[in-house]
Amino acid sequence: MLIEFLRTHGYRSYVIGRDGIDPKIKVVILLFCGLLVFLTSFFIMIGDLLQYVKEISNSIQEIAEGNLGILIDVKDDDEFSQLADNINKMTEEVLVIMDRERETERSKNELITSVAHDLRTPLTSITGYLELIRSNRTLNDETRDKYLEIVYNKSKRLEHLIYDLFDFTKLNHGRINLKPGTINIVKLLEQLLDEFYPSFQSNHLEYEYQTSKKDICIEADGDLIARLFDNLINNAIKYGADGKLIKVCISEVPGMVKIDVINYGKVIPxxxxxxxxxxxxxxxxxxxxxxxxxxxxxxxxxNVVDMHNGTIEVTSSLKGTSFTVCLPYSLSECKDKFMIDNKGETVGNNK
Ligand SMILES: Nc1ncnc2c1ncn2[C@@H]1O[C@H](COP(=O)(O)OP(=O)(O)O)[C@@H](O)[C@H]1O
Ligand SMILES: [Mg+2]
Incomplete structure (x- = not known):
């Protein structure tokens, strides 16, 4: 009815009048079309983005559940891609930390197993021989002395192991504070070799001490350096007794002092x-x-050498077994005095 009425009055429809489309309505139509185009493209765009955010959120969920192996696609270089990239980097970092933790745990367990084994072996002998002495009242003096000697030696071994273990764990876990000072290495080794003299004698060993200079100084912790060479000389005596001669040679190489501890017994394969x-x-x-x-x-x-930024190397052949330690040279003035007191602690020119 209305359409009929409008048509008879020259209108083609509600909106298109005799003079064409009403300008106001034109504006509304244009605005509407614009809005439609805007909304369509907005939803297409936002749809992709929402999908990506959902993907990232699912991945985070998986990571939270412990699946650290997943990688999120980095699609663009917008903020969300940056977020995805950062999450990937974070999971990689967490994986590295976890690997390191696992390795530490593994070596801790290994250490505990070895220590338990090494402690148990002498302890079993000690209790075994003590039991023999205790339960056997008729043992003659000679046998009892023999058993007591074994018990004594095994106890010494236990003591030695505990000392070593204590040193090793302290050094290995960085729980030791370096007490650096200017150390006259020539004097330190001279004194150490003097202390070893009874051991050299009882093992029928000669020793030679060679040095390129009367005083050579390094910046180091005297106690630890004494511990380092104590170990090397002890080994040279223990494993080189057949060789009859032990040599300690000090020389200078650019920026470093080189110390060789050489023995001639067994060859290390x-x-x-x-x-x-x-x-x-x-x-x-x-x-x-x-x-x-x-x-x-x-x-x-x-460990001691590493803490002093030095190096330690070994060569072994029929010509001898040589442990070569290089330690950084000290630029400070080299003082003469150096002493190790009978508790193994250095005194003297340690700052
Ligand atoms: N000067 C040396 N000559 C021959 N072999 C050596 C020497 N020093 C060390 N070794 C070998 O290296 C091994 C490890 O030495 P070390 O760590 O001092 O342990 P330990 O002396 O308690 O066995 C020794 O068991 C020995 O076989
Ligand atoms: Mg040793």
Whole structure:
């Protein structure tokens, strides 16, 4: 009816009058079309973005549930892609930390197992022999003395192991504060060799001490350096007794002081050279001969050298076994005095 009425009055429809479309309505239509175009493209765009955010959120959910192996697609270089990239980097970092933790845990367990084993072996002998002495009142003096000697030696071994272990864990876990001072290494080694004199004699060993200068100084912790060379000289005596001679040579190389501790007894097989600095590692032959070591001496030595930014290397052949330590030279004035008191503590020119 209305359409009929409008048509008879010259209108083609509600909106298109005799003079065409009403301008106001034109504006409304244009606005409406614009809004439609805007909304359509907005939803297409936002749809992609929402999908991406959903993807990121799902991945975070998976990561939270422990699946750290997933990687989120980094699609563009907008803020969301940046977020995805950062999450990827974070999970990678967490994986590295977890690996490190696992490795620490593994080596801690390994250490506990080895220590338990090394403590148990002498302890079993000690209790075994003490039980024999206790339950056997008729033992003659000679046998009782023999058993007591074994108990004494095994107890010494336990004491040695506990000391080594204590040093090793302290050094290895950075729980030691370096007390650096200017150390006259020539004097330190001279004094150390003097202290070893009775051991050299009882093992029928000669020793030679060579140095390129009367005084050579390094910036170091005297106690630790004494511990390092104590281990090397002890090893030279223990494993080089057949060789009859031990040499300690000090020389200077650019920026460093080089100290060689050389013995001529047993040769360390080539394939073992890389392993002897590992904790508890003992060359098969030494294990079977039961020379009574803990396998920690060289691990301690390596730790001390590392703490002083030095190096330690070994070569072994029929021409001799040589442990070469290089330590950074001191630029400070080299003083003469150096002493180790009978508790093994350095006194003198340590600052
Ligand atoms: N001077 C040396 N000559 C020959 N072999 C050595 C020498 N020093 C170390 N070794 C070998 O390296 C191993 C590890 O030495 P170390 O860590 O001091 O442990 P330990 O002396 O307690 O066995 C020893 O068991 C021995 O087999
Ligand atoms: Mg040793």
């Amino acid at each position: 080539n394939q073992e050279l890389n392993n002897i600095f590992k904790k508890f590692y003992r060359v098969e032959q030494s294990r079977s001969e039961n020379t009574g070591g803990t396998g920690l001496g060289l691990a301690i030595a390596k």
